[in-house]
Amino acid sequence: MKPLYSSSKNQMNRIAVRPLACWLLAVFLAGTAGLCFVYIKLQQNALGNQTRQYESVLAQTNARIEVVDAKITSLTSRTALMHRVQEGFIKLIPIEDTKIARLLPPSNEPARHNELRTAANERRLQ
Amino acid sequence: MRWNTKRRILCVGVGIAVLFTAFSARLVHIQVNQHQKYLKIAADQNSSRKAIYAKRGIICDRNGEPLAINVPIHTVFADGSHINDAVALAKVAAPFLKMDAKELEQKLRTKRPYLVIKHGVSEEDTVALKKATQDNKQLRGLGYEDSTDRVYPNGTMLCHVLGFMDFNGKGIQGIEMSMEDYLHGENGYRYIEHDPSGREIVVYRGQERAPRDGLTVRLTIDMGLQTIVENELDAAYKTLKPEHAVAIMVRPQTGEILAMACRPAFDLNEVNKANPEEMKNRTITDMVEPGSTFKIVATSGSMNEGVTDEKTQIFCENGSYAYGGKVLHDTHGHGLLDILNILIKSSNIGAAKLAMKMGDQKFYEYVRRFGFGEKTGIMLPGEINGLVPPPQRWDKLTITRMPMGQSVAATPLQIVMGMSVIANGGHLMSPQIVKEIRDRDGKTVMKFDPVVVRDVIRKEIADYINTGLSGVVSDQGTAPLAKVPGFTAAGKTGTAQKVNPKGGYMDGKYVVSFVGYMPAENPEFVSIVLVDNAALPSNLNYGGLVAAPVFSKIAEKSARYMDLIPSPKVLPVAHLDTQGSDFVKED
Numbered sequence: 059m060k061p062l063y064s065s066s067k068n069q070m071n072r073i074a075v076r077p078l079a080c081w082l083l084a085v086f087l088a089g090t091a092g093l094c095f096v097y098i099k100l101q102q103n104a105l106g107n108q109t110r111q112y113e114s115v116l117a118q119t120n121a122r123i124e125v126v127d128a129k130i131t132s133l134t135s136r137t138a139l140m141h142r143v144q145e146g147f148i149k150l151i152p153i154e155d156t157k158i159a160r161l162l163p164p165s166n167e168p169a170r171h172n173e174l175r176t177a178a179n180e181r182r183l184q
Numbered sequence: 185m186r187w188n189t190k191r192r193i194l195c196v197g198v199g200i201a202v203l204f205t206a207f208s209a210r211l212v213h214i215q216v217n218q219h220q221k222y223l224k225i226a227a228d229q230n231s232s233r234k235a236i237y238a239k240r241g242i243i244c245d246r247n248g249e250p251l252a253i254n255v256p257i258h259t260v261f262a263d264g265s266h267i268n269d270a271v272a273l274a275k276v277a278a279p280f281l282k283m284d285a286k287e288l289e290q291k292l293r294t295k296r297p298y299l300v301i302k303h304g305v306s307e308e309d310t311v312a313l314k315k316a317t318q319d320n321k322q323l324r325g326l327g328y329e330d331s332t333d334r335v336y337p338n339g340t341m342l343c344h345v346l347g348f349m350d351f352n353g354k355g356i357q358g359i360e361m362s363m364e365d366y367l368h369g370e371n372g373y374r375y376i377e378h379d380p381s382g383r384e385i386v387v388y389r390g391q392e393r394a395p396r397d398g399l400t401v402r403l404t405i406d407m408g409l410q411t412i413v414e415n416e417l418d419a420a421y422k423t424l425k426p427e428h429a430v431a432i433m434v435r436p437q438t439g440e441i442l443a444m445a446c447r448p449a450f451d452l453n454e455v456n457k458a459n460p461e462e463m464k465n466r467t468i469t470d471m472v473e474p475g476s477t478f479k480i481v482a483t484s485g486s487m488n489e490g491v492t493d494e495k496t497q498i499f500c501e502n503g504s505y506a507y508g509g510k511v512l513h514d515t516h517g518h519g520l521l522d523i524l525n526i527l528i529k530s531s532n533i534g535a536a537k538l539a540m541k542m543g544d545q546k547f548y549e550y551v552r553r554f555g556f557g558e559k560t561g562i563m564l565p566g567e568i569n570g571l572v573p574p575p576q577r578w579d580k581l582t583i584t585r586m587p588m589g590q591s592v593a594a595t596p597l598q599i600v601m602g603m604s605v606i607a608n609g610g611h612l613m614s615p616q617i618v619k620e621i622r623d624r625d626g627k628t629v630m631k632f633d634p635v636v637v638r639d640v641i642r643k644e645i646a647d648y649i650n651t652g653l654s655g656v657v658s659d660q661g662t663a664p665l666a667k668v669p670g671f672t673a674a675g676k677t678g679t680a681q682k683v684n685p686k687g688g689y690m691d692g693k694y695v696v697s698f699v700g701y702m703p704a705e706n707p708e709f710v711s712i713v714l715v716d717n718a719a720l721p722s723n724l725n726y727g728g729l730v731a732a733p734v735f736s737k738i739a740e741k742s743a744r745y746m747d748l749i750p751s752p753k754v755l756p757v758a759h760l761d762t763q764g765s766d767f768v769k770e771d
Contacts (some may be wrong), residue, residue, distance in 0.1 A: 099387075102385075102387050103385070103387055105386075106385065106386025106387045107386065109386050110383075110384060110386050111283040117330075118307075118311060121307045121330075122307065124254065124255065124256050124307075125255060125256060125308070126306045127253070128253055128254075128255040128335055128337075131250050131253055131335075131337045132337045134409050135337035135338050136249075136338055136341065137337070137338045137339050137340075137341055137409055138337070140411070144196070171622075
């Protein structure tokens with residue numbers, strides 16, 4: 059027989075712990091996934107910004123290299139060097155005839171044993 | 185009552201349903217039917233197609249010395265929708281843009297999203313300007329576009345060959361024009377999205393295509409030889425004060441152009457200051473009467489045809505030959521001359537008689553076989569054909585005038601290629617100015633091999649004529665001043681009266697030239713020096729006196745530069761006439 063007054067504990071609705079836990083877990087996972095998604099998006103954005111900055115630095119460095127290359131080319135061009143010679147910054151010293159050794163043209167015939175031969179000028183053979 | 189309530193509820197329900205149906209229909213219309221339209225509006229607001237510019241290929245000489253290079257520059261533009269404080273921005277930016285602050289401020293007050301402030305801002309100034317304006321929201325609104333400027337490190341040197349570009353970066357003269365397809369490259373692109381402040385959102389980068397940089401064009405020009413030629417031509421131009429002067433150097437075996445120069449010249453870095461006359465590459469765009477340099481055609485042609493041989497003696501009428509109602513003169517009277525001495529003495533009558541022996545048609549055929557009257561096919565724009573009238577249009581005198589280089593017009597390049605036929609043993613070569621084309625990694629993607637246009641004369645005939653041309657550069661010939669110590673040079677002088685565009689010839693005005701090669705026994709180069717109307721009295725205005733010394737200086741320095749082996753012996757000059765060691769006028 060049921061007692062007339064039961065304890066308040068018995069009067070409360072019973073909580074289904076298992077489904078609640080499941081729901082909490084699902085909400086937690088969904089929340090975590092959402093936060094992860096936001097975090098990843100932010101990271102992606104930050105990395106994108108970093109990429110853009112690196113690209114910018116790289117482009118600037120390349121541009122500077124090109125500028126410096128162009129300056130070097132201009133300063134070492136024949137016209138610039140001729141100006142330098144005329145202004146006296148560079149001096150050309152002619153080689154005296156007595157210090158030039160003229161060799162005979164190289165022979166096309168096969169060399170004999172231990173024979174010293176004149177080397178062919180590669181530039182002229184091109 | 186109850187019925188009324190039900191009806192009201194029904195009416196409201198139907199109304200709401202109709203309303204939502206309308207909304208749904210509208211939504212479907214917008215989302216489906218007008219999808220493309222709104223997609224485009226959204227894309228226009230946030231995304232754009234960013235061009236990635238290709239670099240123009242560089243031009244260099246045969247040894248890799250750069251002749252035309254690129255320098256990065258920037259175009260600075262204003263985006264009016266982002267400018268907060270035009271006054272402050274103008275104050276900061278003006279020194280970097282080298283503009284007046286007030287003028288800049290006026291420009292910055294624009295509401296337009298794109299207004300070019302300045303083109304051609306240097307890399308250094310751009311970097312400094314970016315640094316000065318970054319991280320300050322009051323100084324927003326400037327944008328930068330990458331671009332390049334073409335720079336020619338040697339200024340005026342080789343200007344007519346290299347050419348230049350127009351404002352849009354397209355070659356409009358010289359190699360820049362003829363090699364445009366290889367040099368210009370292909371721009372790439374990238375679809376980007378940007379945030380409200382205009383910065384790119386890298387995560388949303390769309391389709392992308394990398395740019396293809398232009399290729400490197402390597403010329404056959406040797407800058408060492410070009411410098412020698414230009415320096416000597418400059419000196420002659422200053423001393424002789426001609427209307428113009430040209431010089432070309434060619435390797436006869438391959439047809440490679442080693443040097444090519446014209447005076448007056450212009451600075452490629454300041455093209456806007458040059459006048460059109462200075463920009464003409466007269467080696468291919470102007471034609472002149474070649475004068476006696478043309479005598480190689482009649483002498484070699486007659487021998488090649490078997491009409492004459494080494495023993496043939498031509499009576500040169502003692503300097504005065506009446507033909508066709510006119511009298512043809514030699515400056516010095518000569519009796520019997522063989523083929524070589526006709527060249528050495530530059531006898532007009534001898535050359536005319538050789539051509540007459542060949543006949544009109546055969547002589548004309550040899551003129552054409554030497555390449556006169558047709559384009560050489562050099563890879564430079566603006567080349568002309570020259571002028572060689574066919575025998576049908578000749579008058580009685582043409583057969584006596586054409587062999588000595590009158591009644592015919594040729595470009596300096598045609599003359600030098602014609603002389604190369606003698607120097608290389610009888611082949612007409614196609615002149616080459618481009619050696620090869622390489623990619624950015626230095627890998628050869630296209631190579632231009634020597635092209636033999638045709639065999640003109642037999643080798644033994646060329647060798648024989650070579651002996652005569654060596655005699656021209658001797659004390660007995662017309663060009664002793666073309667001699668080069670230690671080497672055997674060969675060549676032919678030319679002195680032609682200047683043609684009057686209105687008809688006839690101009691009194692006292694001459695186009696003088698010397699076209700020669702060295703060493704005569706194994707020619708390494710053929711060169712022409714042509715001087716148009718030097719400021720000299722008529723009795724000094726000869727090819728042998730004006731152009732030959734310039735050739736000699738060029739040849740001597742070139743021999744040192746090319747490390748040529750001095751000639752072991754001076755070639756014998758056969759059958760030399762002992763009389764007349766002086767120069768003769770050959771027109």
